[in-house]
Amino acid sequence: MMVQLKVNGELRSADCPPETTLLKFLREHLNLTGAKLGCDVGDCGTCTVIVDGESVNSCLMLAARAAGHDVTTIEGLANSQQLHPIQQAFEEHGALQCGFCGPGMIMSAKDLLDKNPEPSVLEIRDALSGNLCRCTGYTKIIEAIIDAGQAMSEENTPA
Amino acid sequence: MIKRGRGMACMWYPIGFTVAANASAATVKVNTDGTATLLTGTVETGQGALTVLGQIAAEALGVATDDVHVVSADTDATPMDTGAIASRTTYVTGNAVKLAAEKAREILFESAAPMLKVRADQLEARDRRIQVLGFPSKSVTIGEAAHYSENVLGNPSIGSASYNPPTVEMDPETGAGKPFNTYVYATQIADVEVDDETGEVEVKKIVAVHDCGTPINPMLVEGQIQGGISMGVGFALQEEILFKDGVQVNPNLTNYIMPTSLDMPELEVELVDNYDPTGPFGAKGAGEPTAVPTAAAITNAIYDAVGVRITSLPATAERVLTAIEEKRAIS
Amino acid sequence: MMATRTTDVQTDAEELVKARESQAPAKQPLVKPVDDPVIYPLELPESETRLTTPAVGQRATRPDGRLHGLGQTQYIDDITFPHMVHAKVLRSAHPHARILNVDTSAAEAMPGVLATLTGKEIPTNSFGPTLQDQPVLAGEIVRHRGDGVAAVAAVTEQIAADALEKIKVEYEPLEAIFDPLVALEEDSLKIHGGDTNVYASKVIKKGDVETALAASDHVIHQQYQTQMVEHVPLEPHASIASWDGNGRVSIWSSLGRITLGREDLARTLNLPQAKIRLIGTIVGGNFGGKNEITNEPILAMLSRKTGRPVKSVFTRGDEFVSSTIRHPFTMDYTSGFMNDGTIIARKIRLILDGGAYCSWTGTTIGKGSILAPGPYNIDNILVEAYAVYTNKTTTGAMRGFGAPQVCFAYESQMDDIARTVGMDPLEIRLKNAFNEGSSSPTNQSLHSVAVKESLTQASERFDWKGWQND
Numbered sequence: 001m002m003v004q005l006k007v008n009g010e011l012r013s014a015d016c017p018p019e020t021t022l023l024k025f026l027r028e029h030l031n032l033t034g035a036k037l038g039c040d041v042g043d044c045g046t047c048t049v050i051v052d053g054e055s056v057n058s059c060l061m062l063a064a065r066a067a068g069h070d071v072t073t074i075e076g077l078a079n080s081q082q083l084h085p086i087q088q089a090f091e092e093h094g095a096l097q098c099g100f101c102g103p104g105m106i107m108s109a110k111d112l113l114d115k116n117p118e119p120s121v122l123e124i125r126d127a128l129s130g131n132l133c134r135c136t137g138y139t140k141i142i143e144a145i146i147d148a149g150q151a152m153s154e155e156n157t158p159a
Numbered sequence: 160m161i162k163r164g165r166g167m168a169c170m171w172y173p174i175g176f177t178v179a180a181n182a183s184a185a186t187v188k189v190n191t192d193g194t195a196t197l198l199t200g201t202v203e204t205g206q207g208a209l210t211v212l213g214q215i216a217a218e219a220l221g222v223a224t225d226d227v228h229v230v231s232a233d234t235d236a237t238p239m240d241t242g243a244i245a246s247r248t249t250y251v252t253g254n255a256v257k258l259a260a261e262k263a264r265e266i267l268f269e270s271a272a273p274m275l276k277v278r279a280d281q282l283e284a285r286d287r288r289i290q291v292l293g294f295p296s297k298s299v300t301i302g303e304a305a306h307y308s309e310n311v312l313g314n315p316s317i318g319s320a321s322y323n324p325p326t327v328e329m330d331p332e333t334g335a336g337k338p339f340n341t342y343v344y345a346t347q348i349a350d351v352e353v354d355d356e357t358g359e360v361e362v363k364k365i366v367a368v369h370d371c372g373t374p375i376n377p378m379l380v381e382g383q384i385q386g387g388i389s390m391g392v393g394f395a396l397q398e399e400i401l402f403k404d405g406v407q408v409n410p411n412l413t414n415y416i417m418p419t420s421l422d423m424p425e426l427e428v429e430l431v432d433n434y435d436p437t438g439p440f441g442a443k444g445a446g447e448p449t450a451v452p453t454a455a456a457i458t459n460a461i462y463d464a465v466g467v468r469i470t471s472l473p474a475t476a477e478r479v480l481t482a483i484e485e486k487r488a489i490s
Numbered sequence: 491m492m493a494t495r496t497t498d499v500q501t502d503a504e505e506l507v508k509a510r511e512s513q514a515p516a517k518q519p520l521v522k523p524v525d526d527p528v529i530y531p532l533e534l535p536e537s538e539t540r541l542t543t544p545a546v547g548q549r550a551t552r553p554d555g556r557l558h559g560l561g562q563t564q565y566i567d568d569i570t571f572p573h574m575v576h577a578k579v580l581r582s583a584h585p586h587a588r589i590l591n592v593d594t595s596a597a598e599a600m601p602g603v604l605a606t607l608t609g610k611e612i613p614t615n616s617f618g619p620t621l622q623d624q625p626v627l628a629g630e631i632v633r634h635r636g637d638g639v640a641a642v643a644a645v646t647e648q649i650a651a652d653a654l655e656k657i658k659v660e661y662e663p664l665e666a667i668f669d670p671l672v673a674l675e676e677d678s679l680k681i682h683g684g685d686t687n688v689y690a691s692k693v694i695k696k697g698d699v700e701t702a703l704a705a706s707d708h709v710i711h712q713q714y715q716t717q718m719v720e721h722v723p724l725e726p727h728a729s730i731a732s733w734d735g736n737g738r739v740s741i742w743s744s745l746g747r748i749t750l751g752r753e754d755l756a757r758t759l760n761l762p763q764a765k766i767r768l769i770g771t772i773v774g775g776n777f778g779g780k781n782e783i784t785n786e787p788i789l790a791m792l793s794r795k796t797g798r799p800v801k802s803v804f805t806r807g808d809e810f811v812s813s814t815i816r817h818p819f820t821m822d823y824t825s826g827f828m829n830d831g832t833i834i835a836r837k838i839r840l841i842l843d844g845g846a847y848c849s850w851t852g853t854t855i856g857k858g859s860i861l862a863p864g865p866y867n868i869d870n871i872l873v874e875a876y877a878v879y880t881n882k883t884t885t886g887a888m889r890g891f892g893a894p895q896v897c898f899a900y901e902s903q904m905d906d907i908a909r910t911v912g913m914d915p916l917e918i919r920l921k922n923a924f925n926e927g928s929s930s931p932t933n934q935s936l937h938s939v940a941v942k943e944s945l946t947q948a949s950e951r952f953d954w955k956g957w958q959n960d
Contacts, residue, residue: 033568034561043412074561098205099558100724100774137385168901171865177856204776217545225540232770242747334694344941346948368948370940378549405585410810435938455901
């Protein structure tokens, strides 16, 4: 079946079997391999993307269900001008080690900061609780998110 | 009722393999503009090895970290390496990298000496320059020396080297011997809260002080300590593969409980000021030691809080509560 | 090298989205406007920490870290080749059994299935870092539920998974042992034959532990037990194998050790090393669990049979069942000490649940035994350690190689010792801990020792002396 949706602001479509998850659709049909397959059953969060402004485990959503909707993946954050503040902060803090949890973690962070630019540490921990990380202990990730939130607030504040 | 407790644990851990050859080899090639390429057979598994090895090569060559491009993990193109295992990469591969870089640097010194009208042993490399010891204004850039060496003299600046930690075979009867060339040490102290009605343990804070020799990149060492502690917390309180008749009961992440961001305590991490002359620029290693003392620090803190000694991991709420109730029954 | 399967068809998709947008209330833009397909900044400020000399000691940012954050890092599962197919491995239905027959004919007949493979076809069907006791695919015997029995290559992952169900395996179930203490018994079933299930042992002896225990003011004994845990790397094991017209095989793998990996492949496939190229990419976490070959020889053979690149990725279930895990330790610690807190004797027995195959047990038992007495000046030591086979998941290398287990024991007992003589936990450790030049349990003279410094520094940072239990 044909599935058409907006991905990172661009209209995309591809032909796929009806049981295709949004994760597999992105990775195998649209060549957007940023979202990862860590468990395929919604436990680890490496597949996290944003659909219509809400973070979702793309391995638990059918591509057909996402048809006609707005999907944002990690590939949609930076552009030819600059990194997204979250990506910048993650790099400066050394927040990612093996990086496999990274795209999902950053999308969950974006979902949080878009709605709550000055979250408390507990609010950050809560927002990330669906994204497992085995390498970092989450510490530098949280520090980076606090910095990114401040940077994003400054961007949005009129000079 | 919530009871509070603290517990400490210290540890020692070796760098490298137990009395077996575990060599690493490396090749450093200096480009004619003073940047360089490092070839290493190790694998980047997330710990930041390629960054650290690049820093070691840069230090030995006298250039900046960004000047060195690191190529790794291709048996066609990179030299042998025993692998990213046993916390050996900074120490063993790092020593190989340093030796290789020094060999490449030797060629640069030999070529720069006539440019500066001194002997090669009067030179040092720092801040992207080759300069005369004691008279730094007499210098050339590393790029100038590398260009002159390769394109004028026909002597490309390249160095290859290997390193294997010297060990001494262990006596088969007593085990006496020198199984590792060096060790690292650490202490972790945990602050916990135990609910004596449910047995639930919450780790509020862990202070971790680790020795890694010279930290080549302190940010990455902190990351290893923080990550290792998360494995330690899981080992202490949550993780367990359950078996029934030879079949794993919970081979999935729904039922194999491991630390999420909500489970991690506040962490305070410090490094001991130490230098190991056998390591590259005094460095030792950090990957595994970080996960070693956490469980004991937590179970010692549980004892301090509620007076029960957990002798079987993980210290789940059920186990802690059972121990608390047994203690109550006795007294 | 990347196969693109995108087919962009702009039909009434724009109409669809416009209709939705006219219904829904106006939203904040979700992303910065994307008016070009470039997904990374073309000009970036350079990272100051990477430009500063001297390089050692800099908090240098990681170039791979930037790519991770952009989603540009290519892990194995992100790599595709033209005409690549997918492999799956059928795992054993029993923890211990004899294989009487493997019938892959029904699987082979399925549309989309290109090849199957069984253990009999592997040229040298054994590997292992110390003992080569582990098959690539089981030959006659399966020794745990994670043992591979047969493999399938098919045009899609789904077909490969479906084909596994069509493989018929006849087993003769055998008695199985799950408890290492049972495995130690003389009359127990021998999982790898021979006359014992003990496959690795170690002894460390220093001084005279029995005399010292007898001379101690206090002797305490405790048994400690640790559990089976898994590395849980976020990236599952993955590899791709592909041949060229010169009979060379290239293998991309999540292995953490490619030099040894190439040796293993040369051995199991009976190939010269120069005919094998092994490429380790960026790995999504290892922690010890990706330090030996798993499916690589299987993929090499399936690739040769099909003439196509073959990829396999472990499921999360495979990670738990078919990759290695940490050795559970049963530890008996007996310590003899004086009224002033000096520990003069320590006697330790370690039983390692050694799983179905040897894997990295040699290193684990060696390290575990040497570290077991702790970082303390103890003149009289006896450590006896044994690893036994059981019909459970293969126990291998995991971050610490026995150290987390023994540290749990020796540091727990340290606090019990402190309490017995009425000393503070910090004081008892400072009293006994190594100094520069101290003699280790193996009589090695230690240099660059920092255990007391770490104790003092940590205690100050924690304010150990000022602590109140409220």
